[in-house]
Amino acid sequence: MAEALRAVALGAGRGSRRVRDGPAVARRHLLPRHAARRRRRRDRGLRLQLADRRPRPALERGPDRRDAHLSSRAALHRPLTAVEIAGHACACRARPARQASVALPTRSSKVLQSDIKPIAERLGADDRFTGRGVTIAFLDAGFYAHPDLVKPKNRVKVFHDVLSREPMPHKLGDPEVSSWHGMMTAVVACGNGEKSGGRYKGLAHESELVLVKVGSVSRVRHDDLTLGIDWVCQNRAKYGIRVLNISAGGDYEASYLWDSLSRAAEAAVRQGIVVVCAAGNAGNNPLKHAPVPPASAPAVITVGGMDDHHGPSIDKIVPYHSSYGPTLDGLLKPEIIAPAIRVAAPILPGSVTAKQAALIAELVAADDHELTTIIEEHTGVDPELDAAKHLQPYQIRHLIASKRGAQQLVSKHYKEVDGTSFAAPIVSSVVAQMLEARPDLSPQAVKQILVHTAKRMPHVHFERQGWGIVQPKAAVARALEWPVQDPNIPW
Numbered sequence: 003m004a005e006a007l008r009a010v011a012l013g014a015g016r017g018s019r020r021v022r023d024g025p026a027v028a029r030r031h032l033l034p035r036h037a038a039r040r041r042r043r044r045d046r047g048l049r050l051q052l053a054d055r056r057p058r059p060a061l062e063r064g065p066d067r068r069d070a071h072l073s074s075r076a077a078l079h080r081p082l083t084a085v086e087i088a089g090h091a092c093a094c095r096a097r098p099a100r101q102a103s104v105a106l107p108t109r110s111s112k113v114l115q116s117d118i119k120p121i122a123e124r125l126g127a128d129d130r131f132t133g134r135g136v137t138i139a140f141l142d143a144g145f146y147a148h149p150d151l152v153k154p155k156n157r158v159k160v161f162h163d164v165l166s167r168e169p170m171p172h173k174l175g176d177p178e179v180s181s182w183h184g185m186m187t188a189v190v191a192c193g194n195g196e197k198s199g200g201r202y203k204g205l206a207h208e209s210e211l212v213l214v215k216v217g218s219v220s221r222v223r224h225d226d227l228t229l230g231i232d233w234v235c236q237n238r239a240k241y242g243i244r245v246l247n248i249s250a251g252g253d254y255e256a257s258y259l260w261d262s263l264s265r266a267a268e269a270a271v272r273q274g275i276v277v278v279c280a281a282g283n284a285g286n287n288p289l290k291h292a293p294v295p296p297a298s299a300p301a302v303i304t305v306g307g308m309d310d311h312h313g314p315s316i317d318k319i320v321p322y323h324s325s326y327g328p329t330l331d332g333l334l335k336p337e338i339i340a341p342a343i344r345v346a347a348p349i350l351p352g353s354v355t356a357k358q359a360a361l362i363a364e365l366v367a368a369d370d371h372e373l374t375t376i377i378e379e380h381t382g383v384d385p386e387l388d389a390a391k392h393l394q395p396y397q398i399r400h401l402i403a404s405k406r407g408a409q410q411l412v413s414k415h416y417k418e419v420d421g422t423s424f425a426a427p428i429v430s431s432v433v434a435q436m437l438e439a440r441p442d443l444s445p446q447a448v449k450q451i452l453v454h455t456a457k458r459m460p461h462v463h464f465e466r467q468g469w470g471i472v473q474p475k476a477a478v479a480r481a482l483e484w485p486v487q488d489p490n491i492p493w
Contacts, residue, residue, distance in 0.1 A: 116412040118346045120202055121190075121428055124310055125341070127474035133206025133434030135441070138191060138245040139275075140427075141230040142184030143217035147174045148348050150193030150203070151211065157192065159241050163215040164229040177352040180219035186347040186419060187249045188213065191427035191434075193348070197415040202346040204427070205474060206434035212241050217250070224252040224263055227296065231266040235273055244437050246270055247430040249280045249423035252295040255330050267296035276437075276445045277302040278430045280422040281336040282325030285466065291325055293336070298329040303433075303449050305426040307342020308459065308471060319459055319471065324422050326466045337449070337468040338456050340425040346412045347419040355409060355417070357383050363414035365402050370395035432474045436481040443481060451480045 122129065137159065151158055161174040192211055195203035216222055216230035227250060234246055248267075258264035270277050279297035281304050284290060297304045307322030322342040327335035349356045361380050365387075368376055377391040377398075390401050410418035433448055443451075455477045458470035 116346075116418075118202075118344055118412050118418060121341065121345070121431075122203075122205060122474075125428075125472065125474050127205050127432075128435065128478045131435035131438045131478055133192065133204075133209030133431060134438055135209075136206065136244050136434040136437045137210045137212060137242045138206065138247060138430055138434055139212040139214060139234045139241075139243045140184060140188050140191075141214050141216050141227060141234075141246070141248045142187060142250060143219065143222050144178055144180035144182075144184050144215050145174060145188060145213040146177050146181040146185040146350060148185050148189055148193070148351075149196040150189045150348060153196050157208075157210045159210050159212050161213045161215070162233060164226060164233055165215070165218075174213070177350050178219070179353075180217070182350040182353070183249070183423065184213065184215070185350060187247065187423055187427045189348050190345060190424050191247065191431040197348065198346075198413065202412075202416055205431035209431075209434045210242075212237075212243055222250045224254070224295070227252060228263045228266045231263070231270055231296070234275065235266075235270050238273055238275060243275060245430050245433050246275050246277045247427050248277065248296055249426050251280070251282055251293070251297060255290075255292060255294050255298070257330050258295070258299045259331070261295050263295040264299040267299040268301050271301040271445045274445060276430075276433050276448050278426050278433065279304050280426040281306040283307075283323060283421050284325040285321075285323035292327050292329050293325045297325070298327075298331070298333065298335060300331070300333055301445070301449075303338065303429065303452065304336040304468075305422060305429045305472075306336035306339040306467060307420075307422045307425040308339045308467070309343045310341050310471075321459065321462050321466050322420075322422070322425075324425075324466065328465070334465065334468060337453055338429060338472050339459075339467050339470065340428040340472045342422050342425040343420040344418050345420065345424045345428075346416045347424065349415055349417050358405070358409065359411050359414055359417070361387070362402055362406055362409075362411060365398075366406075370399075373398045429472055432472055432477055435474060435478050439478050440481045440484060442486065443484060447484055448481075451477055451484065455480050 121127070145161060147156075147158060158174070163173075188211060189204065191204045192206050192209050193202065193204045194207040195201055212234070214230045214233060216226045227248070231246070231248075234243055237243065252261075252263050256264065258268065267277050267279070277296070277299075279293075279299075279302045281293045281297050285306075292298065293304055296302055306324035306326060309320050309322055311318040311320075321339075324336060324339065324342065327333055329335055349359055361376075361383050364376055364380075365373060373395055374391045377387050381388055384405070386401065386405065387398075390398050393401075412418055429452070432452070436448055436451065437443060452472060453469040455473045456468070456470035457473055458464075459467050
C-alpha cells in the first residue's frame with residue numbers, strides 16, 4: 003500500500019513539474035505518442051502499397067523532387083534559345099483558351115494587330131444609328147484632317163482658331179504637335195475607320211464636325227475655352243451645331259455662379275446645345291479630385307471613366323481614376339461614365355510615333371533574314387532598333403515586342419489611349435445617335451435619358467460613377483419612346 007501511494011505521489015510530482023515547466027516539457031512527454039501514430043500510418047501505407055502490385059510506367063515516377071527544384075531554378079537563370087521560344091509559342095497556340103493578348107514574337111506573326119475591341123462592341127451600341135444629320139463641335143488645342151474624318155467624304159464643316167483673326171482652313175492638313183489630342187478625340191467619336199478597314203469607327207461615324215482650336219501645344223487657357231464656347235454659341239444656327247464636346251478643363255476650381263467659363267457652358271445649354279465635358283483624371287488625388295470648369299457646371303453632362311476589360315460584362319468593370327465631386331457648389335459629378343482606357347485612337351501622321359509604328363509593322367511582317375536589312379534602311383527612326391541590328395533574329399523580335407507594348411500600338415495607324423478625354427467623345431457620339439433618332443430632344447431630355455438608362459457598377463461609390471455606365475442601345479431606345487417636344491423650341 004505504501005509503495006502504491008509512493009508511485010502515485012511520484013506520478014503527481016512528474017505531472018506537476020510538467021505543468022510548472024511549461025508547454026515545452028509537456029510536448030516532450032507527448033512525443034512518443036505522436037511517433038507511434040506516425041509509425042501506424044506508415045505501416046498502413048506500406049500494406050496498401052504491397053497489396054497493389056500493378057506495374058507503373060517509368061514516366062510516371064519523374065525525377066526526384068529536389069533535383070526537379072534545382073533544375074527549374076537553373077532554367078530560370080538560363081537564357082531561352084530560339085527553339086524554346088518557338089516551341090513555347092506553338093504550345094500557346096495549341097491552348098486557345100490560354101492565349102495572351104500579345105503573342106510571343108515569332109515568324110508566324112505577319113501582321114501588327116491587337117485584340118482591342120471597337121467601342122460599339124464593348125458597349126453594345128445600336129448600329130442602326132450613326133449620327134447622320136447631327137453636327138458635333140469639338141474644342142481642343144488643335145486638330146488634323148485625319149482620313150477617318152475626311153475620306154471618302156470630308157465631313158468637317160469648318161475649322162476655326164479663336165486665337166487667330168485670319169481663317170486658316172489650309173492648316174488643318176498640317177500635322178502640328180498640338181494637333182494630336184483634338185484629332186484623337188474627334189476620331190474616337192466620329193471616325194469612320196478608314197485606316198482600319200472600318201474596324202475602329204466611332205458610334206457617330208456619319209456625323210459632321212465643327213473643329214474649334216482654343217489652345218497651343220503648351221496649354222489650353224481658362225479664358226480661351228470661354229472664347230471657344232462663345233464662338234460655338236454665335237455660330238450654332240449657321241452650322242447646325244447640336245453637340246459640343248470639351249475634352250479640356252479650366253485652370254482652377256470655381257463656382258458656376260460667378261465663373262465665366264461655367265456661365266458660358268450654361269448659356270450653350272440654354273441655346274439648345276448638348277454640352278459634354280471630360281471630368282478629368284485627378285481621382286487619385288485625395289485632396290484635389292473635384293472636376294474644374296466647365297465640367298463642374300450643373301447643366302453640362304460630365305463624363306468619368308471606367309475600365310471595361312474589352313467587354314460589356316458588368317462583373318469585370320472597374321473604375322478609372324476620374325475626377326469626381328462634390329464640386330465647389332456641392333454638385334454630384336460625374337453624372338455618367340464610359341470607357342477611358344484601352345481605347346483605339348489614330349496616330350498623328352508624320353510624327354515620330356507614326357514613323358516608329360510603320361517600322362515596327364514592317365518588321366513584324368518580315369522574315370528573320372530580312373530584319374537587319376529593314377533596320378538599316380530605316381536608320382535614325384528608332385535608336386534602339388539601330389543598335390540591335392547585329393543581334394540574333396529572336397532577340398530583335400523580343401525588342402520589337404517590347405517597343406510595341408511600350409508604345410501601346412494597336413496597328414500601323416492606331417494606338418491605345420486612356421483618359422476621360424476619350425470617354426467624353428464616346429458619350430458625345432451616343433448623344434448624336436439619340437438626336438438622329440429624335441431630333442426634337444432638348445439638352446435636358448438627353449441628359450435625363452442618359453442617366454436613367456445608365457447601369458451602376460456594383461461595389462463602387464456613387465460619387466465616382468454618378469448614375470453609372472452609359473448604355474447606348476438603351477439610350478436610343480428610350481429616346482425613340484420619349485414624348486414629343488414642343489415644336490416652338492428653337493432646337
